[in-house]
Amino acid sequence: MKPEDILRIAREESEKWRAYKYRINICCSSGCLPFGALNLLKAFENAVKEFGVEGECKVARTGCPGTCSIGPVVLVEPGGYIYQNVTPEKAKEIVKSHIVAGIPAKEYLYANEAFFKKQFRLVLRNAGKIDPMRIEDYIAAGGYQALIKCLTKMTPKEVIDEVIVSGLRGRGGAGFPTGQKWSFVAREKNTPKYVVANLDEGDPGVFANRTLAEADPHSIIEGMIISAYAVGAEQGYIYVRAEYPLAVNTLREALKQAKAMNLIGGNILESGFNFNIELRLGAGAFIAGEETGILASIEGRRATPRPRPPYPAVSGLWGKPTLINNVETLANVPQIILNGGDWFAKIGTPKCAGTKCFSLTGKVRNPGLIEVPMGITLREVIFEIGGGVPGGRKFKAVLVGGPSGGCLPESMLDLPIDYESLTKAGAIMGSGGIVVIDDTACMVDTAWFFTDFCVDESCGKCVPCRVGLLKIRNILERIMRGEGKMDDISLLEELGVYVRDASLCGLGQTAPNPTLTTLRYFRDEYVAHIAEKRCPAGKCFKKEAPLEVRL
């Protein structure tokens, strides 16, 4: 295959797209699949045939448009009409009204403009619109053109410079400038070099990377090939959680198709550049998402992190220079190459360019997957996109950044979302989880839940994390049983700081965040538990003996 062949496929496919007047996209990602999406696909195909409109209406299996709470979801294009809670019975009516008569079936529509209004879909631009199992769909949507541009018109150095100009920072949580990371690996002389795409999204309640892989796997693969070209790597690994069977299958199929088109493999598009990608499955270890943990896991060992330096850029997989990027970071890259770094740098804030995907869950009216420009406030995300707290309850706190993030109160809601502001407030960007907590939740219990998760997931290598977190959890349990002492509060704070400062890796360094932030912003609840033996939310003092067996 040559670059021209890809461009020809793009033209032909676009023509095919245009031949259809309507396109019915059925979300078949993990959110909708358990609730009968596949039956729905059949129902729509049958309905389209029954009404004899299969010539003008394409029924496609796609990824997730983001509105997970109203599944199964169906998106009808053009116009972006979203139908909610669709059943096979409704399918027939929708086809009859929308496709045959041309009038959208109003009663089944998801009328919620607010959910999309403040979003900016860059990484998720194709999510819910293309069939992830067809590489042709991705190519028709402009896919692999960035790769062609890199291979035919740009040197590796120019690619890296473009990424540096864009100001793209790692979306895995730490926010390290991506271009800089690439240049570190590129300047190493030691070969072979490796690239690793991190899709070990272990946080409970976070599903952004999974949705991306299920909806648009080629955007990850294309970004990865470009990164390999930039740093001079010939072998890549996508490390994906085995708990994401659909994402695994989608990626597997996507890799097969990319290989068949010579987009990966030897002499890619006759450019002389060789690059292979292998899929590696995780096995349910949160710590395997850590930079050095992931390397150990790919090498077939326990995923325990190791001290740095040497950084993976110098000595990574099998002691060779290795570039590790989160898949969301990689999915940004093709857009940066196509539109230029300057264009990307204008999105978001000056220090934090671009967008971020968030899994918005918990006590919020419109949970789902969103993508927003950096710098948007938490209030906008929760109350405008999310629609606020349902059931007449009151907003109490929001947990940002997964189990090792921080619980922020109402007073912090005007905080802009960027790496620095969140860290200053005691939370982290993390993997992009936003969990809204209403006034029925007890903050001590919330801190306990996340600490318990981290205790369970601690790899046990370093003492502060292994022992310190256990102590924190035990003290929290003591408080929840009504046996807390006033000194426990200062003890927790002291311990939290020790664990944060002395732990080897990111897990231990951030795991005390939920405890520390709840102590900082919801201290009165701790005091009520200890001094008055009262749980303001009425949750505690009911728990039986400590829950010993977890997972």
Next chain:
Amino acid sequence: MSKEDRRLLILEREMKARMYQKSALLEILHLAHELYGYFDKELLNYISERLNLPPSHVYGVASFYHLFKLKKPGEHVVSACMGTACYVSGVEEIISAIEREFNIKRGGSTPDGKLSLFITRCIGACAMAPNVTVDNEVIGKATKEIVLKRIKDIIGG
């Protein structure tokens, strides 16, 4: 485990295809787990022998990752999702109800081996929380009444 076991042949073929590389351990464990559903000592020892790795290393890796089961699961499996969204939506109450009703502990099985109760990590249907999976069927927006009834139905039938 007999040597004629077909599953063993599949496993052997995969190890051969990977040239018995030690770094393929996790891949081999994945396949073995898929074939057998859990690891017993014999199986782990076999893998350690074939890949020329110390048994302690193989056991260490197998026990490190949560996905791998080291005990035989029950005939029917209930897994409650303990993701953040499910937790704040009250999955704990459902789990406790199952524990009481069937005299079972999370992570364990009933003495007759009929039912196992597992806690899983986020299954990703957060917007439908709380989620409980009963023999591969996901029950979204679950309540304890619905889940208990479903379990009774499958055990009874």
